[in-house]
Amino acid sequence: MTITKGNQPSEESAAPDTGGASADAAGPRPAATHDPKISATMLSGLIALVLGVTASILPVPYVIESPGPTYNTLGTDRGKPVISVTGRDTYPAKGNLNLTTVYVDGGPNSTVSVFEAFSAWLDGSKAVYPQELIFPEGVTREQSQQESAVAMTTSQENAMASALKELDIPFGQKLEVADLSDGSASEGKLRPGDVFTSINGKPITTLAVVQKELAAGNGKAVTVVVDRAGKPVTETVTPKRSETGRFILGVLLKYRFTFPFDVTISLEKVGGPSAGMMFALGIIDTVTPGDLTGGKHIAGTGTITPDGAVGPIGGVAVKMHGARSDGATMFLAPADNCPQVAGNVPEGLQVVKVENLKEARRAVEMAASGADTSGLPSCAND
Known part of the structure; x- marks a missing residue:
């Protein structure tokens, strides 16, 4: 039963039921006594409980x-x-x-608590990972x-x-420059929106054609022809070696299909x-x-x-x-x-x-x- 403000119980209704006799009928009640050691223990337990509950709901840098x-x-x-x-x-x-x-759950989309992470770790159908393994640092939800x-x-x-x-x-397939990477070998030569036509005279139909020609050249300059706003443009680009050891033009490519x-x-x-x-x-x-x-x-x-x-x-x-x-x-x-x-x-x-x-x-x-x-x-x- 919920008791709302202004409808408080009276002292009589709050007194314990003693089978028709009031507790006071047997004489005055003894004064309550308190053991300071017990009080301190109870206080410590209460503080520990509050801290434990608080810690269990604090967010942690994990993804579930x-x-x-x-x-x-x-x-x-x-x-x-x-x-x-x-x-x-x-x-x-x-x-x-x-x-x-x-x-x-977790990362930029939501938060994960200690309790949730631990519960998921015990569940064989779920997986828990450090946040940085799933989401790049600083990435927003949007x-x-x-x-x-x-x-x-x-x-x-x-x-x-x-x-x-x-x-x-059959279908049509072309490679388009989506963007240039930092320090790109193609800086000032290729632009976003350029559509690859050929490399060293070989028609470009897939990314594999470009990769094969760059590998065969072993770092030598290549001649690239692109379609730029409907006009052919020829550029000479000297590829750079990537961290993985491959030679690259430093462009981010996407397919354009018909x-x-x-x-x-x-x-x-x-x-x-x-x-x-x-x-x-x-x-x-x-x-x-x-x-x-x-x-x-x-x-x-x-x-x-x-x-x-x-x-x-x-x-x-x-x-x-x-x-x-x-x-x-x-x-x-x-x-x-x-x-x-x-x-x-x-x-x-x-x-x-x-x-x-x-x-x-x-x-x-x-x-x-x-x-x-x-x-x-x-x-x-x-």
């Missing part, structure tokens, strides 16, 4: 990753198809090709969200390109690049007859390049738990994530390591056919 929802790239989200295609025939698909997500959104858009474009390449469907049909991916409140591989598989299944999965429940994660290379991501151990909880029986994991996969595979989940989209597609097709998939590459083989 926990399983987020999974999304079927062949299904819908908020009533809309996750993958919509216009300008080409599509085919309904059964089964699941689920991308996986993680909830991230910057983090913007970077995540840009990465998501890039992953969708790369997924489309890799899917079309896997299906041998696709033969449109693909729209509708997925709210999900960012980052790690859904690339699953988007590519979903696109392949959507634009080809039949069911790629054969009705099976398959999940996975991994970045994707336009050439179909699958790259490592963060939170793979947490994502495997999320996938298994949602019913997945096979999980496609980037080969470079095997150190994080080992020892963290939930019971009932087969993890297949993949290095590229072709291997991922083959694993899904094998599962769909009912073939024995035990021989597929796994992190246990490393």
